[in-house]
Amino acid sequence: MAKKSKIARNNQRQVIVDRYAAKRLELKKALVDENGTDESREAARKGLQKLPRDASPVRLRSRDAIDGRPRGMLTKFGVSRVRFRDMAHRGELPGITKSSW
Template identity: 50%
Template sequence: MARESVKARERKRAKLVAQYAKKRAELKAAGDYQALDKLPRNASPVRLHNRCKLTGRPRGYMRKFGISRVTFREMAAAGKIPGVTKASW
């Protein structure tokens, strides 16, 4: 499980990206790259990294569910994800 500080940092970045999204789009459309340089670095969407919403795990992230493969497997086995069943043939 990721440290709380790492998860908090990602949440803070996501908030900054949302806050500056409109301004970034306007500056990009105008071609004002000097003004773009003055924006905070964490306001860039490239700096975001997908993490599991429950554990904060950065690898094995499943976009459709927003959780990691490990958490997904545990929850699916426990029947906590609707519509997901274990395959058998």
Template identity: 40%
Template structure:
């Protein structure tokens, strides 16, 4: 089980990312736009606005965690679970459609 403070930090990052998503996207689109050529000073102002946003609002800072344990590593996107939890659930036949291999 992950520390509760780390899980709460991740939830805070998710909220910040959702809050600033549209602002960040519009600033990036304005910088990249080829239709209206911006002068160099205008582009630097846009970049400064982009950099002034909170760091934790960047989507690259988000990290997937296991739904049950909060473990940050070895997560399967399809199930939202870490590897060892997934394996235990498959052995107990709790996941429909997933079968354990035997040879």
């Protein structure tokens, strides 16, 4: 189990990323626009700099949805490899069976 403060911090960052996602995308498009002027690109760069640091999705950490484990994530299922194995053995994941050959 991860520290509750780490889980809470990551959840707060997710809220901030969601809040600024549209504005961030708009500014990023203005930066790479070939038809834009140098002034508009400069303004877009300044606008990106004014956004909160936590508005960048790079600062998010993918964590297990159940216990917050930060490593060994299976993003398709939203759980860590340890939790996935336990859930698969108990039959809680439909269509997942243990391999045997």
